[in-house]
Amino acid sequence: MEGRPLEGVRILDFTHWLAGPAATAHAAELGAQVIKVESIQHYDGARARGIGPDHHYEYSPTYNHFNRNKLGITLNLQDPQGATIARQLVKISDVVIDNFPAGLMERFGLGYEALRALNPTIVLISMAAFGQVGPWRTYHSFASPMAQFAGLYELTGEPGGDTCNISIGGLDPVTGILGGFALMTALQYRQRTGKGIHIDYAQMEAATTLTGDVVADYSVNGRNQTRRGNAHPFAAPHGAYPCRESDTWVAIAVFSDDEFQGLCRAMGREELLHDRRFSTGPDRWSNRTELDALVAQWTAQHEPGEATVVLQAHGVAAGTVHSTRSILEDPQLRARGVFEEVERAYVGRIVYPVSPMRVLHRERQPSKPAPTLGEHNELVLGEVLGLPQRVMEELARDQVIGKESLATEP
């Protein structure tokens, strides 16, 4: 098989920021033709995080990551000519996707009814933060407010202490990729029924599915769970233990008696096998403070990688607490080709993490860089849509299309 799984699928992508572009990233990597629509009046907000001087909107790491393998065009949807071209693109697309607050696509004349009149089997994925119905439907949000909304902040941190800001490992990719799941589900539906479909996907709801058993615990048992640090009700030891160098750690999780025996042997502390404080899971849990101290004594003499190898050889789940710097050196991730260097205009060669799915026995094709603003106007509007050169020039003159941003912010 030569082709990639989604070759032949065309996605008209009005998403911006992070979650939306994450939703179409997998499809783009696996062969779909994703046409990303921005405008010279309003570029994708993720570009505003750029750190370069000239054309600052071409330097954003987030933008350049999630938009790899996509085609980029500009189109001013508030201009009637731009809206007309968008409708022409709808006619030749399989999927339309957006993450605007409810109502905006209708304002551009691109609501589901309008799309269906143009293309009866079109699939529309609306991935607004709060969905298409409800009192907050027009509200804006971003990942971190939603993560805390779902209780994730409340549930992360030391018991009795403050929560911590988990936004630095933002939740957008999760709710975003669930948008990709909606997209693939809709294509399945169309394939099975021959009909188009509109999916109203609310990211806030998706966030709450990540705390489901905590929610069920409250609903059934009335228990309002809160932070418990690294403690796990079915495991001890369970946590991050300090290693030899300052601020280096190894994570260790021991659930079963076998694993505990492995841990004692790995540490060269066989006498603990007969210590009644630690004989069973519940014993270890009750005496976890003492146990943690014993484990920390041992880990403090080792490097995280060294401790990992010894513990794993004894059947104990353990691993280096990687910092961003050390993760790039991780032998497993390197062996699996997780980090890919891509050459892109303005920023040069940068390493990006690729999709975590591997389709076995097939060569992974190298990524194409994220498009610069309006990079594929000629390809998409000229070649695919067939607009004559003269029309393209007029559109550029009327600032319906272009390659240089007019905006200082999105």
Place this chain on the structure above:
Amino acid sequence: MTQEALAGARVLELAGVEGVYCTRLLANLGADVLKVEPPGGSAERNLGPFYHGEPHPDKSLHFFYYNVDKKSITLNLETSEGREMFRRLVASRDILVETTRPGYLDGLGIGYEALNKINPRLVMTSITPFGLTGPYRDYKSTDLVSQAMGGLLYVMGYPDTPPVIVGGGDQAYHMASVHASVATLIALHHAEMTGEGQQVDVAIHQCIPIFMQRIMLTYAATGKNMVRIGMDSQYPIYRHFKCRDGWMYVTLRDRWSEFVQWLLEEEAADDLADPRYQEEAYRNEQRRHIDDVFQRFVQIKSMTDVCREAQKRRIWALPVNSVQNIYSDPQLVDRQYFIPVSYPELGDEIVYPGVPYRLAESPATIHRRAPLVGEHNREVYCQELGLTEQHLEALKANGIV
């Protein structure tokens, strides 16, 4: 007649905690998911919290949550007759989602190569801690270890406390399951187009750097290695603030001028209108002062007022929820998001977060509680595979079912 979006897709699940969220997503949208558990039931059933705190394989709330809308049979794959039954089930399925350790199914003669011969269209999604290849392939992991190895744990917590796990559930497993669900449907699409199945290899370890993309890419671009910052942030107004009646989370992002305008209108801008603040770098440097000014501004206001005024200016503000108030959240209540699921055996109803999708013309809801141990044995073995009652009894007697 409406049809569920994934109706007709037949899925076999041989998954533990790492992959059950993936198959739940498929089941919620109408796929027919058959869970294969070892005789006596899966280890997931021993995980709490439990219904009224009573540990029992048919009372695990954890199991309940992740297995709604699935059917379940028991089957011992370590017997040759068990494997024969498994092959027969695979022959008529589109998808197998499995989380067994790499090489385990190959060793039993039911790895991808063997199953592909029985069913060339099969999509087999393997979710494993480190993937099916590479030097760590045989390493053991847990959610904690995956968060650590993927780079998430290191940045969670305070500078003076150890790295701390992101709580509320097995978030590394959720992350992997979400990726796996998309990958599975992409591979299914391909199988339907070409008649060719494939194995999809999802490494939990590898899903975390995507979760971390912003700091990873900032590191790549600037060499700055992110450390733990507690409630601090790199940016101003990107954290919790205490209002009169509770906490709000406010994210300013690029709305600086609107933000200052708002404070000026209410004569609470302090020195923030100073032109120096036009520079983002200066704002980031002064973030604690900016946060203090805003904290003083909102502490006498109600959460509702702050939320409305902020949203009007496209400044993103939301109340901070504990699990308790998620249930009474006006938006979720209005969307009828929580779904009561009936448990006749317990004489009770349990309310779950629902399905985050609304599909015009196609229902998306939770239809059925999680299955009891071996609940669908008779339906699957007798009705689907055509075994006689006596044969099923014999399988039970021999510990195969």
